Amino acid sequence: MARAWYAVHTIAGHENKVRDLLTRRAQIENLWDYDIYEILIPTEQEMATRNGKRVVKDKKVFPGYILVRMNLTDDTYKVVKGTSGVTGFIQSGNKPVPLEDYEVRRILTNLEQSKESPKIAYSKNDVIRVVEGPFSDYSGKIEEVVADKEKIRVLINIFGRETPVELDFNQVEKM
16 A cells, blocks of 8 residues: 555644654554654644743644554554554544645645744734733733734723733733
């Protein structure tokens, strides 16, 4: 059977552990580079503010899933399915269904674009808390995001009125 990408469902939050265990099991069973070629956890970079500092963090695109490029044989099926943390393949009936080539190309292209420019963590209607500046400790709702200037317009309740305030990304954090 030909090499194809398969989506494998894992316990959410255990994707890295499953990747490491599956790689180790495939090497022990002498399947690595023969029938199992690559394991991918799609992530994108996201810009966020933590404790007043701007950080870029990796965010999983498909939480609870890993992508495995392999030849589907009885041995590879048993190794993947028997790995701790794996709950199963994406399948039709009893047979795992490979991802289409165009789907994989689109995922890989999006991952490359994400590495070039981190995604902005803020969007309209998000609730934020101001951590720096004259409005420190106030909270509000985002009205507008100006990504190229790294500014957001927030509606903050001051004296019983919604007041628009323009803030930098590093002055706020998500609640």
